[in-house]
Amino acid sequence: MNKGISKAVIRRMPRYYRYLGELLENGVERISSGELSERMQVTASQIRQDLNNFGGFGQQGYGYNVQFLYDEIGKILGLTEVHNVALFGVGNLGQAIANYVSFEKLPFHMIGLFDVDEKKKGRIVSGIPVMMLDEFEDFNRTHRVDIAVLTLPKDAAMPVAEHLVDLGVRAFWNFAHVDLKVPKGVVVENVHLSESLMQLSYNMTGR
Amino acid sequence: MNKGISKAVIRRMPRYYRYLGELLENGVERISSGELSERMQVTASQIRQDLNNFGGFGQQGYGYNVQFLYDEIGKILGLTEVHNVALFGVGNLGQAIANYVSFEKLPFHMIGLFDVDEKKKGRIVSGIPVMMLDEFEDFNRTHRVDIAVLTLPKDAAMPVAEHLVDLGVRAFWNFAHVDLKVPKGVVVENVHLSESLMQLSYNMTGR
Numbered sequence: 001m002n003k004g005i006s007k008a009v010i011r012r013m014p015r016y017y018r019y020l021g022e023l024l025e026n027g028v029e030r031i032s033s034g035e036l037s038e039r040m041q042v043t044a045s046q047i048r049q050d051l052n053n054f055g056g057f058g059q060q061g062y063g064y065n066v067q068f069l070y071d072e073i074g075k076i077l078g079l080t081e082v083h084n085v086a087l088f089g090v091g092n093l094g095q096a097i098a099n100y101v102s103f104e105k106l107p108f109h110m111i112g113l114f115d116v117d118e119k120k121k122g123r124i125v126s127g128i129p130v131m132m133l134d135e136f137e138d139f140n141r142t143h144r145v146d147i148a149v150l151t152l153p154k155d156a157a158m159p160v161a162e163h164l165v166d167l168g169v170r171a172f173w174n175f176a177h178v179d180l181k182v183p184k185g186v187v188v189e190n191v192h193l194s195e196s197l198m199q200l201s202y203n204m205t206g207r
Numbered sequence: 208m209n210k211g212i213s214k215a216v217i218r219r220m221p222r223y224y225r226y227l228g229e230l231l232e233n234g235v236e237r238i239s240s241g242e243l244s245e246r247m248q249v250t251a252s253q254i255r256q257d258l259n260n261f262g263g264f265g266q267q268g269y270g271y272n273v274q275f276l277y278d279e280i281g282k283i284l285g286l287t288e289v290h291n292v293a294l295f296g297v298g299n300l301g302q303a304i305a306n307y308v309s310f311e312k313l314p315f316h317m318i319g320l321f322d323v324d325e326k327k328k329g330r331i332v333s334g335i336p337v338m339m340l341d342e343f344e345d346f347n348r349t350h351r352v353d354i355a356v357l358t359l360p361k362d363a364a365m366p367v368a369e370h371l372v373d374l375g376v377r378a379f380w381n382f383a384h385v386d387l388k389v390p391k392g393v394v395v396e397n398v399h400l401s402e403s404l405m406q407l408s409y410n411m412t413g414r
């Protein structure tokens with residue numbers, strides 16, 4: 001479905017999806033690339049090029065059908081099926097991310113929270129009781145976990161990831177400050193907060 | 208100092224900084240581009256090219272002096288001075304980010320937490336009492352705030368950012384799902400968590 005689309009285009013898709021979602025919320029049914037361009041601060045020709053990758057959604061003199069485009073981009077981004085998510089490391093950040101995932105209107109479903117600290121066992125976070133890491137193997141037999149969120153100290157992240165890969169987990173959303181080494185076919189998306197802060201600090205020096 | 212260095216190189220710098228920091232922690236004084244390449248999973252020639260942008264740190268047959276390189280990259284990233292940080296929106300994510308910034312060994316100093324919910328006033332988060340947003344103007348007269356963290360609902364982010372820009376804030380670390388429109392000279396670094404999740408979901412479909 002998405003073969004031949006460049007990484008740069010794909011990286012821009014979530015932003016289109018967000019804008020189109022806002023248009024839908026506001027009851028907008030169609031939009032020209034010019035209007036979309038003004039809202040998104042991207043050139044109209046960039047928008048046309050990007051969206052042409054997904055077939056001719058736009059029509060001369062009509063513009064884009066917002067719902068149709070939203071749905072098509074959603075399909076491309078894999079948002080038409082629910083992804084079950086389990087989170088590992090229920091500290092401050094872990095709790096925040098658990099709440100975040102639960103309250104977002106995206107098809108990511110937080111189904112399990114795991115930690116190694118016995119004191120956290122049974123504590124309710126975002127409506128889910130915290131389990132111990134050694135309970136995950138059983139849990140994963142009865143619940144299909146699609147994505148593991150790692151909100152762990154960096155030294156713990158790699159061993160836990162290896163363990164989870166052994167148990168069949170194939171996707172990681174990694175907040176630990178470490179580059180996970182995973183086998184082929186396993187995907188990792190990193191959120192390295194400290195690197196983002198450094199990028200900001202760099203941009204501040206250039207002003 | 209950093210003129211003429213491409214954005215792509217700059218984007219890789221925080222990662223070099225992290226690896227070099229780990230080497231220092233482990234007492235490594237020098238490293239060849241080959242060894243660094245193996246650890247970082249980047250080609251040795253990429254590393255040489257990247258680091259050549261900052262002058263000839265590497266010496267044939269010696270490799271890189273880890274401390275020197277770490278310090279130089281730190282200077283480039285603006286990490287040699289302390290940045291005062293204030294955070295706006297003390298919800299779950301805000302609290303997690305406040306703790307995160309406070310516990311990182313980076314020169315970002317969390318000095319104020321602001322919210323509009325009276326019930327949160329005076330609550331201690333990460334050692335700092337929460338203040339009300341309307342107290343920020345006075346606070347900022349006596350404390351120089353360099354960076355504002357926005358962990359706010361998307362509808363609140365833009366008005367708060369405008370207010371802060373009026374009061375002299377020139378850098379934003381934005382977690383709200385909105386593209387901030389700011390005047391020239393004001394820098395924004397976004398952490399759009401939902402877009403990161405969508406990227407992961409996309410990569411899962413391609414396997």
